[in-house]
Amino acid sequence: MVTAGLERQIGSASIWNPASGWGLLANRDPARPLALAILRLHKPPARIESGRVILAGSDILQLDREALRRMRWKEMSFIPQGAMNSLNPVMRIRHQIADAIRAHAPAWSGAQIRRRIEELLERVGLAKQAADLYPHELSGGMKQRVCIALAIVLEPKLIVADEPTSALDVVVQRIVMETLKDVQKQINAAMIVIGHDMGLMAQSVDRLAVFYAGRMVDTAPVRDFFRQPLHPYSQALITSLPSLKERKPLTGIPGMQPPLFDLPSGCPFHPRCSLAEARCKVTAPDLSVLAPQRSVACHIIKERINDQHQST
Amino acid sequence: MLRLVTALRHAWRFLANNPKLFAGAALLSSLLFISIIGPLFVDIQLAQPLSVVPNKPPSSEHWLGTDSGGREILAVLVVGTPQTLRMGLLAGFLGVAIGVLLGAVAAFFRRMTDRVISGVTDTMLTIPPLAVLLVIAVTVHSLSVELMALIIAALSWMNPARTIRAQVLSLRELPYIHMARLSGASDLRILVQEILPNLLPLTFANFVGATSGAVLAGIGLEVLGLGPQDTPTLGMTIYWALLYAAFSRGMWWWWAPPIAVLIILFVGLFIISVALDEFANPRLGRRI
Amino acid sequence: MTSTNLLELEKITIRFGSSSKAVVAVEDLSLSIEEGQPKIIAIAGESGSGKTTLGRIVLGLVTPTSGKIAYRGRELASMTQVERKLFRREVQAILQDPFSTFNPFYPIDHLLRMPLKRFGIAHERSDMDEHIRHALEQVGLGPSQVLGRFPHQLSGGERQRVVVARCLMLKPKIIVADEPVSMIDASVRANILDCLKGLRDELGISLIYITHDLATARQVSDELYILYRGRAVEIGSADSVIQEPAHPYTQLLVASVPQPNPDLAWTGETEPPSRTSRQGDRSGCVFFARCTHRMPICETAPPAFRHKHRDVACYLYDFSQTQQPNLMISNEYCRSTKQHD
Numbered sequence: 001m002v003t004a005g006l007e008r009q010i011g012s013a014s015i016w017n018p019a020s021g022w023g024l025l026a027n028r029d030p031a032r033p034l035a036l037a038i039l040r041l042h043k044p045p046a047r048i049e050s051g052r053v054i055l056a057g058s059d060i061l062q063l064d065r066e067a068l069r070r071m072r073w074k075e076m077s078f079i080p081q082g083a084m085n086s087l088n089p090v091m092r093i094r095h096q097i098a099d100a101i102r103a104h105a106p107a108w109s110g111a112q113i114r115r116r117i118e119e120l121l122e123r124v125g126l127a128k129q130a131a132d133l134y135p136h137e138l139s140g141g142m143k144q145r146v147c148i149a150l151a152i153v154l155e156p157k158l159i160v161a162d163e164p165t166s167a168l169d170v171v172v173q174r175i176v177m178e179t180l181k182d183v184q185k186q187i188n189a190a191m192i193v194i195g196h197d198m199g200l201m202a203q204s205v206d207r208l209a210v211f212y213a214g215r216m217v218d219t220a221p222v223r224d225f226f227r228q229p230l231h232p233y234s235q236a237l238i239t240s241l242p243s244l245k246e247r248k249p250l251t252g253i254p255g256m257q258p259p260l261f262d263l264p265s266g267c268p269f270h271p272r273c274s275l276a277e278a279r280c281k282v283t284a285p286d287l288s289v290l291a292p293q294r295s296v297a298c299h300i301i302k303e304r305i306n307d308q309h310q311s312t
Numbered sequence: 313m314l315r316l317v318t319a320l321r322h323a324w325r326f327l328a329n330n331p332k333l334f335a336g337a338a339l340l341s342s343l344l345f346i347s348i349i350g351p352l353f354v355d356i357q358l359a360q361p362l363s364v365v366p367n368k369p370p371s372s373e374h375w376l377g378t379d380s381g382g383r384e385i386l387a388v389l390v391v392g393t394p395q396t397l398r399m400g401l402l403a404g405f406l407g408v409a410i411g412v413l414l415g416a417v418a419a420f421f422r423r424m425t426d427r428v429i430s431g432v433t434d435t436m437l438t439i440p441p442l443a444v445l446l447v448i449a450v451t452v453h454s455l456s457v458e459l460m461a462l463i464i465a466a467l468s469w470m471n472p473a474r475t476i477r478a479q480v481l482s483l484r485e486l487p488y489i490h491m492a493r494l495s496g497a498s499d500l501r502i503l504v505q506e507i508l509p510n511l512l513p514l515t516f517a518n519f520v521g522a523t524s525g526a527v528l529a530g531i532g533l534e535v536l537g538l539g540p541q542d543t544p545t546l547g548m549t550i551y552w553a554l555l556y557a558a559f560s561r562g563m564w565w566w567w568a569p570p571i572a573v574l575i576i577l578f579v580g581l582f583i584i585s586v587a588l589d590e591f592a593n594p595r596l597g598r599r600i
Numbered sequence: 601m602t603s604t605n606l607l608e609l610e611k612i613t614i615r616f617g618s619s620s621k622a623v624v625a626v627e628d629l630s631l632s633i634e635e636g637q638p639k640i641i642a643i644a645g646e647s648g649s650g651k652t653t654l655g656r657i658v659l660g661l662v663t664p665t666s667g668k669i670a671y672r673g674r675e676l677a678s679m680t681q682v683e684r685k686l687f688r689r690e691v692q693a694i695l696q697d698p699f700s701t702f703n704p705f706y707p708i709d710h711l712l713r714m715p716l717k718r719f720g721i722a723h724e725r726s727d728m729d730e731h732i733r734h735a736l737e738q739v740g741l742g743p744s745q746v747l748g749r750f751p752h753q754l755s756g757g758e759r760q761r762v763v764v765a766r767c768l769m770l771k772p773k774i775i776v777a778d779e780p781v782s783m784i785d786a787s788v789r790a791n792i793l794d795c796l797k798g799l800r801d802e803l804g805i806s807l808i809y810i811t812h813d814l815a816t817a818r819q820v821s822d823e824l825y826i827l828y829r830g831r832a833v834e835i836g837s838a839d840s841v842i843q844e845p846a847h848p849y850t851q852l853l854v855a856s857v858p859q860p861n862p863d864l865a866w867t868g869e870t871e872p873p874s875r876t877s878r879q880g881d882r883s884g885c886v887f888f889a890r891c892t893h894r895m896p897i898c899e900t901a902p903p904a905f906r907h908k909h910r911d912v913a914c915y916l917y918d919f920s921q922t923q924q925p926n927l928m929i930s931n932e933y934c935r936s937t938k939q940h941d
Contacts (some may be wrong), residue, residue: 053633100623125871153616167648168858169646169812170646170814170857171646171852171853171856171869173856173858174856174858174868174869174870175869175870175871176815177858178753178870196786198786198860199858199860200858200862201860202858202859202861203858203862203866221861222862226860226861226862237786237787238860240789241786241860242789242790242793242813242815242816242818242819242855244814244815244818244859245843247818247839248819250790250791250793250797250819252787252788252790252791252794254791256755256785256787257785257787272787430738472783486700486703487696487700487701488700488703488711490659490661490693490695491693491701491702491711492703492711492714493688494659494688494691494692494693494715495711495715495719496685496688496714496715496718496719497718497720506703509705509706510703510705536639
């Protein structure tokens with residue numbers, strides 16, 4: 001369990017297979033603390049209260065500072081939101097990548113580093129010459145691809161990408177997501193993508209986890225999710241999406257997401273849920289496995305599915 | 313009455329949450345205290361020369377002793393502190409007022425207005441204020457507190473003008489300014505109603521800095537003997553002390569008290585400006 | 601230019617800076633809204649396309665370098681004080697960031713009271729309160745939720761609704777909505793968009809809806825302008841432009857939108873463009889550098905050609921020159937195999 005903000009439970013991390021992409025869908029931040037906590041990048045007042053984060057056999061939360069530092073970037077890396085702003089504006093791209101390499105693989109020679117930089121830039125579709133440029137000389141999409149290159153420099157097993165395309169135009173977004181998927185395949189890494197664009201998630205990830213009010217409420221393989229969303233929030237979200245292909249009446253979800261420090265009793269979604277019953281106001285539902293690879297946190301849906309199973 | 317009490321309570325809570333501001337305000341208040349309450353307990357006539365027996369160290373009769381001119385030091389403090397405070401506050405206020413006006417107008421109206429005002433500002437910045445002050449002081453012979461304040465203000469408005477101009481340049485592009493325009497507000501109304509209030513934190517910070525600078529400039533002149541000859545300001549006291557070799561004569565009670573008051577003043581102003589910086593600079597994480 | 605048009609933009613061009621390093625934000629753009637025929641025009645484009653600048657022109661916040669803009673038949677530049685005040689009142693805005701729309705120094709009602717006073721609609725406090733109360737009710741907000749509160753005490757969606765209420769109070773004829781929902785929570789967006797449609801249907805207000813999101817543009821608008829580097833490359837009804845995009849850039853844009861359906865292939869360009877257009881290079885078609893259908897004639901800027909009730913600025917649709925009609929370009933960007941599931 002991870003706690004952030006004013007002591008609210010965030011969610012549980014589960015073990016996943018390599019070379020798969022997870023999407024964490026969240027509007028307005030609840031999933032981000034989880035991702036940061038996985039990498040132990042969270043700052044006080046956030047703190048991890050309990051639980052484990054196991055990556056490649058070792059519990060990250062138990063590592064000491066030096067072991068953690070060694071693990072960072074080699075085993076797990078991070079592409080932050082607004083990555084274009086996390087490049088040092090007064091260093092050439094080449095030096096920034098070399099910096100990352102030297103910090104985590106000090107044994108490499110200068111020639112090795114140079115070769116690796118060229119390789120990396122090629123992998124993300126940038127010309128070799130880009131290495132000698134400063135960040136402000138690159139476009140938004142190019143900067144983001146540099147950040148991807150930085151994240152894969154030591155071929156980590158896990159990449160966490162936090163809204164990797166939110167500041168980019170839709171055409172550039174396509175290019176960057178393609179690069180990300182390519183890169184993931186090439187180095188056989190697992191990827192967690194955090195975002196709020198359902199279309200993007202549908203096209204980029206293998207499994208999706210939906211967060212609401214700081215809790216994971218629905219997880220499923222992506223095709224199953226869009227074909228048959230189970231949690232009422234997931235259903236409402238999908239229905240409220242404005243469609244590009246046809247004219248539909250616009251439907252939103254009444255009310256709004258509660259702030260983390262002022263959650264309603266019981267299930268946090270009950271004030272806005274069309275299925276809400278009395279018990280929803282009292283007890284918060286647990287995330288329960290309702291189908292192979294699918295978990296939902298909802299009393300009513302759980303009941304319905306169980307009934308269905310019993311009647312078959 | 314109730315409103316006054318709630319207002320005071322708010323103020324108290326505010327101060328309690330901001331220890332730096334509280335400390336600075338406390339220091340300055342103590343000086344104000346001396347200035348306002350002092351005359352009730354101390355006979356200010358004794359601040360005039362030839363009023364008491366000279367060169368006496370602190371005793372029960374004269375708590376801070378007397379100087380070579382026959383003035384009682386405590387009375388001098390009570391008389392001189394408000395003079396220095398007045399000069400600093402007046403100069404600071406005038407300088408910042410001129411600076412805010414010019415800076416805001418330049419940034420808001422841009423084009424020619426900006427060019428002219430910025431040109432004047434930048435040119436005047438190159439003029440060394442202390443040198444000008446020296447020349448004027450020597451020529452005019454006897455500078456009153458008000459005149460000194462005026463001259464210092466005339467030479468120190470440039471910095472506030474520049475900082476305010478920079479701030480207004482970014483403020484004027486904010487959406488709520490466009491909305492005000494779309495609501496039919498005239499340029500002048502936008503400047504006064506929408507922009508000025510958001511300049512308050514910066515203006516106040518500038519004011520504190522300007523006051524501090526003005527006091528320093530004034531002290532600088534006075535210590536050289538160019539201040540008012542008939543009023544025992546803090547700076548002049550130090551001047552007389554130097555002139556009469558109070559240091560070598562071991563008359564610490566003459567030069568130490570004015571310096572102590574000045575230290576309290578500068579430290580108080582400095583702490584307040586640090587506290588204000590915390591409000592103005594969001595990265596330092598303070599909120600009102 | 602007919603004087604019966606409510607709003608008329610004719611060949612508007614905006615250039616910033618001196619001629620050698622000039623940045624052209626908008627070039628040769630024309631737009632009109634007729635009196636009595638309210639419609640929602642969507643201006644879609646990516647960042648740098650000039651759409652925000654266009655919004656500012658309509659609002660009278662920026663003067664065009666060339667071209668004419670007229671409201672009720674009178675050119676903005678030559679309006680009298682009275683006419684200008686009327687223009688200000690009848691053309692309002694909903695901006696992108698619901699937070700910085702309000703001056704943080706004052707409570708929310710400050711922005712509501714100001715236009716009432718400035719436009720002479722109400723002067724007494726009680727009078728103003730009445731107007732405000734009525735408008736807030738229309739957007740589903742209780743006066744106690746809003747009056748006296750400061751901007752940071754309301755949510756983004758609530759603030760944006762207050763802005764809509766403000767518009768209602770002033771009974772404008774045209775509202776320029778610049779990305780009104782992009783900073784709002786996804787589940788609340790639909791409500792606000794519905795509200796905007798209601799403005800057209802029930803109150804006869806025309807909207808200029810500026811966005812980068814084609815899906816919302818599709819749902820909300822009647823007419824759609826696709827902007828690229830300051831030029832309108834395709835203009836037509838929202839349905840036809842999105843269903844059958846003609847201009848290569850429109851095709852690229854539509855194909856690049858990720859569909860929330862994993863079975864629909866995500867097309868669009870996956871490779872970064874081999875050539876990027878240089879800022880100053882505007883002699884030919886604005887899309888020249890990235891277009892896969894480049895032809896020699898494209899080195900001169902194409903005018904708008906009429907194609908299936910749309911205006912497309914592309915020589916591929918120039919049927920006047922050639923003997924055989926140019927076939928509709930096969931949409932090679934849209935290679936989806938399965939359509940519906």
